[in-house]
Amino acid sequence: MMKMKRLVLLTGLVGLAAAASVASAETLRLLTWSDLAPEALVQKFRQETGIEVQVTLSNNEDIISRLRATGGAGFDLAQPSHDRIVGPQADFRIYKPLDLSRVKLSQFTPGLLEATKASTTIAGKVYALPFTWGTLGVLTNHAKAPKVSSIADLCADAYKGRVAMRIRRPALMLMAFAHGDDPFAAYGEPDKYQAIIDRAGQRLAACKAHVKAYWNNSDDLLNMMRSGEIVATEGWDSHAFKLQGEGMDIGYDKNPLGWINTFVLPAKGRADGAAYQWIDFVMRPENAALIMQSSSNMTASVGAQDVAPEKLRQSLQRIYSPQAIASIRWFPQIPAGLELREGKVLDRVAAQ
Known part of the structure; x- marks a missing residue:
């Protein structure tokens, strides 16, 4: 009988230990952009920490939509651009402030760190840290479109049927700047801003007859540039880097728009510790270089x-x-309500 009791007790202890092991195994639910969480780094992180990473690929609009729908639940770390923090937080309360004492701030480039902190501080609390940065503008096959320098040039008859773009917010901003307007300076003046984006929308609509394709993913854009199907397009600096790396003579916008992808904590995330560990991990130089x-x-x-x-x-x-770098026009924080105005303009462009 005593042997049986000891066996039952031992079995129970083993079961409790197994249950504790399962309970202690953390999972980080990461909402991020394509290519910012490569599988090699996810595996390396798991080997170092024992933490699993569930990666969901997204973009700015989808990140905000997902977190808005759940009140900030469903993910433990998200990576919207720096201009998508203050407005959505004011409207939807989908983020929570960071505890900077839990982050190795010495791993961050000081200028980008301070700029991001300054632009995402709400009521004295910091809501975001910088991760990756880049620009968007117009890239060209320099040999075939040497005179293209802005999105307005994509609408020239000389390139009709050989250009691409998107009916998205960046194209609206680029078109406004290309015609001498400054939409960023008008953020605080709704009527003036509306007039600027209305003019830009009309120009995008008028340009539709010149556009070969409206691209939806990077592979489509890159393949059209490689094949010569298009000679110029609205796109990201990363597209220019990739094509240059393949030996193409690629020109790039002299006055692009700049963005910073960030680290933010969703309001109802449940694995803050894992999130902070991932931030420190991917900011190590050797890991950041892989990204x-x-x-x-x-x-x-x-x-x-x-x-x-x-x-x-x-x-x-x-x-x-x-x-x-000095010529980059950095996206400022988007005031609440502005994107609704832009969305209506872009809907009209798409419908024409």
């Missing part, structure tokens, strides 16, 4: 560029000279 390679984006990690592949470093240096 640079997979995404062709710059990172806010100190030293990452020094250990990135030589070909990528050369492309970065070619596009981002000190003068080019």
